Amino acid sequence: MIFAIPLAWLQLKRETIRLLVAIAGISFAVILMFLQLGFQDALFESAITFHKNLKGDIFIISSQSTALIAMENFPERRLYQTYGVPGIKNVSPMYIGFGTWKNPFWEGLPKSQTRQLMVTGVNPSDDVLDIPGFTVQARNEIRLEDRLLFDSKSREEFGPIAQKFPEYQAKGELIRTEISNKQVKIAGLVELGASFGADGNVITSDDNFRRIFDQRQKGDINVGIIQLEPGTDVLKTLDTLKATMPGSLRVNPKLTPEQAREDFIIGDVRILSKKGFINVELKYWQEGTAIGFIFGLGVAIGFIVGIVIVYQILYTDVTDHLAEYATLKAMGYKNRYLLKVVFQEAMILAVMGFIPGYLLSSGMYVLTRNATALPVGMTTSRGVFVFCLAVIMCLISGIIAVRKVQDADPADIF
Amino acid sequence: MTEPIIAIDKVNHYFGKGNLRKQILFEVTTTVDPGEVVIMTGPSGSGKTTLLTLIGALRSTQEGSMKVLGQELRNAAEGQLVGLRRNVGYIFQAHNLLNSLTAKQNVMMSLELHDQITPTEAKEMAEGMLEAVGLQERMNYYPDELSGGQKQRVAIARALVSNPKLVLADEPTAALDKKSGRDVVEIMRNLAKERGSAVVLVTHDNRILDVADRLIHMEDGRLESYDLDQEPAPEKAIALG
Ligand SMILES: Nc1ncnc2c1ncn2[C@@H]1O[C@H](COP(=O)(O)OP(=O)(O)O)[C@@H](O)[C@H]1O
Numbered sequence: 144m145i146f147a148i149p150l151a152w153l154q155l156k157r158e159t160i161r162l163l164v165a166i167a168g169i170s171f172a173v174i175l176m177f178l179q180l181g182f183q184d185a186l187f188e189s190a191i192t193f194h195k196n197l198k199g200d201i202f203i204i205s206s207q208s209t210a211l212i213a214m215e216n217f218p219e220r221r222l223y224q225t226y227g228v229p230g231i232k233n234v235s236p237m238y239i240g241f242g243t244w245k246n247p248f249w250e251g252l253p254k255s256q257t258r259q260l261m262v263t264g265v266n267p268s269d270d271v272l273d274i275p276g277f278t279v280q281a282r283n284e285i286r287l288e289d290r291l292l293f294d295s296k297s298r299e300e301f302g303p304i305a306q307k308f309p310e311y312q313a314k315g316e317l318i319r320t321e322i323s324n325k326q327v328k329i330a331g332l333v334e335l336g337a338s339f340g341a342d343g344n345v346i347t348s349d350d351n352f353r354r355i356f357d358q359r360q361k362g363d364i365n366v367g368i369i370q371l372e373p374g375t376d377v378l379k380t381l382d383t384l385k386a387t388m389p390g391s392l393r394v395n396p397k398l399t400p401e402q403a404r405e406d407f408i409i410g411d412v413r414i415l416s417k418k419g420f421i422n423v424e425l426k427y428w429q430e431g432t433a434i435g436f437i438f439g440l441g442v443a444i445g446f447i448v449g450i451v452i453v454y455q456i457l458y459t460d461v462t463d464h465l466a467e468y469a470t471l472k473a474m475g476y477k478n479r480y481l482l483k484v485v486f487q488e489a490m491i492l493a494v495m496g497f498i499p500g501y502l503l504s505s506g507m508y509v510l511t512r513n514a515t516a517l518p519v520g521m522t523t524s525r526g527v528f529v530f531c532l533a534v535i536m537c538l539i540s541g542i543i544a545v546r547k548v549q550d551a552d553p554a555d556i557f
Numbered sequence: 558m559t560e561p562i563i564a565i566d567k568v569n570h571y572f573g574k575g576n577l578r579k580q581i582l583f584e585v586t587t588t589v590d591p592g593e594v595v596i597m598t599g600p601s602g603s604g605k606t607t608l609l610t611l612i613g614a615l616r617s618t619q620e621g622s623m624k625v626l627g628q629e630l631r632n633a634a635e636g637q638l639v640g641l642r643r644n645v646g647y648i649f650q651a652h653n654l655l656n657s658l659t660a661k662q663n664v665m666m667s668l669e670l671h672d673q674i675t676p677t678e679a680k681e682m683a684e685g686m687l688e689a690v691g692l693q694e695r696m697n698y699y700p701d702e703l704s705g706g707q708k709q710r711v712a713i714a715r716a717l718v719s720n721p722k723l724v725l726a727d728e729p730t731a732a733l734d735k736k737s738g739r740d741v742v743e744i745m746r747n748l749a750k751e752r753g754s755a756v757v758l759v760t761h762d763n764r765i766l767d768v769a770d771r772l773i774h775m776e777d778g779r780l781e782s783y784d785l786d787q788e789p790a791p792e793k794a795i796a797l798g
Pocket residue numbers: 572573581599600601602603604605606607608
């Protein structure tokens with residue numbers, strides 16, 4: 144009948160202020176960990192939003208390309224070489240470039256406000272993007288000269304385009320501005336979302352793209368999108384491409400055989416499944432930048448702050464109760480009972496600190512999502528992960544603090 | 558002849574190591590019979606507390622023989638010492654109650670150690686015991702809401718609730734005024750007598766010597782014994798108070 148009197152809980156409850164401080168401290172650590180992990184996931188997620196919204200099964204990029212912000216060109220003919228392969232329904236070239244956008248509604252002095260944004264050129268006959276607003280009608284609009292579609296989820300520094308658009312439309316006019324000093328008109332709105340590499344997006348036709356980026360040779364594309372007939376086996380098609388595409392085959396030796404089926408290089412191009420294409424981008428941000436390290440450091444700091452706080456609380460608590468613990472030992476309680484009390488206190492603190500930390504973090508995610516347009520939100524797996532971190536944090540503190548219990552000597556109490 | 562509750566034979570005890578090693582108890586020899594109430598007096602620093610901690614298995618016996626409840630404590634394993642502690646009631650100078658627990662929960666703590674007692678029984682026993690020490694109105698009070706005398710009565714209830722064969726008390730009235738000190742000792746004595754528990758009580762207070770069946774006196778680590786039924790307490794013992 145060890146639990147008839149829940150001593151751990153009664154002791155914590157008796158010191159209300161200390162308990163509240165402990166809960167606040169642990170919540171703080173939990174929030175810190177949640178925010179770091181949440182932002183990291185959001186940045187990685189935002190980096191691949193574009194890829195996820197592409198309507199394609201197999202992608203071809205230059206073997207030199209590392210990420211959307213660093214896309215090299217490759218000849219369009221490499222894409223058309225895939226045509227004979229059974230199962231391929233359609234192929235479509237895509238152009239990607241970064242241009243300087245002028246905010247058309249900027250009223251400040253003296254210069255107009257400019258900002259970099261990502262310009263995507265597509266074949267208007269092909270439905271290659273799965274995003275709201277990218278309709279047949281919108282695609283027909285961008286066939287016209289200098290017309291493009293603006294991403295209404297772009298950061299607000301690009302100007303209140305989305306707000307003003309209906310106004311202009313009602314008047315039968317189009318918002319006019321410049322990209323890299325070339326005149327453009329906004330013919331419609333789409334929803335894509337800002338990413339880590341691009342604060343804003345516009346989508347236009349391949350012809351309009353080459354008008355903006357007039358250095359670009361015709362036929363020099365960035366992404367080749369291959370759509371398969373429904374029911375076609377993607378991996379088998381990739382195997383066929385691997386065997387039939389002209390050029391020498393190279394595979395990253397670090398890839399597993401399964402991964403190598405979805406990611407290989409033939410001559411000057413890299414052929415990828417959708418998953419493989421997404422992984423290329425993720426890998427660039429995770430391994431090619433310090434982002435993972437910085438956020439990992441943030442999580443570690445939260446973790447350590449948590450350990451220190453819980454340790455302080457538990458140590459003070461044990462010290463305060465040392466005479467009482469000695470009394471319990473004199474009454475015949477074993478050391479084990481006292482260790483259990485300390486660890487129970489640690490676990491209670493972990494749970495009680497996690498709950499408000501979780502709720503506040505969820506709220507902060509919403510605030511951040513609204514303020515930054517980054518896709519940040521609470522996920523079950525992250526919740527479970529941080530809860531485990533909080534428990535481990537409190538257990539480590541408990542292990543350090545519990546040594547103090549050995550100091551309780553029943554011979555000292557008379 | 559019944560076997561004594563405590564049989565101490567030529568117990569020596571030392572504190573410190575090497576050059577600092579100092580003998581505190583010298584060939585202490587005595588016995589306490591079941592149900593006997595023994596008061597130990599003696600000047601401060603004479604070794605009374607040390608002897609009590611040896612009897613209570615809170616400290617290891619170094620030399621001589623220390624038999625408590627029929628068990629030899631010298632060279633006994635830690636597990637045996639812990640087991641013995643569960644069968645001894647302790648009352649300390651400072652009440653040493655657990656501040657986070659109510660009076661009733663404090664008393665129940667000493668029953669939690671006995672697996673055969675269910676929580677409901679423990680609750681009833683604790684309530685009965687607190688009633689016996691006159692605290693029926695204060696069962697759900699926390700220690701800091703009780704007076705010194707009330708706290709010490711909770712401590713008595715805690716020590717006696719599991720019906721130990723032996724109760725050890727070290728100056729339980731030291732922190733109390735005369736009236737409540739006397740009350741506490743009388744309650745303790747009466748309850749111990751009812752249950753047949755032997756009591757070893759260390760005190761400075763000569764006003765309570767009359768509750769004892771026998772008086773032992775400690776002087777510089779040596780023990781003298783007087784039987785109060787045969788002769789009056791000697792001047793030396795009484796003068797100490
Ligand atoms: N843990 C200890 N270490 C060293 N010396 C001690 C310790 N405990 C008590 N003593 C010494 O032993 C002697 C007897 O102490 P104690 O048994 O507490 O006496 P009393 O209870 O009769 O006042 C004192 O001289 C005291 O200083």
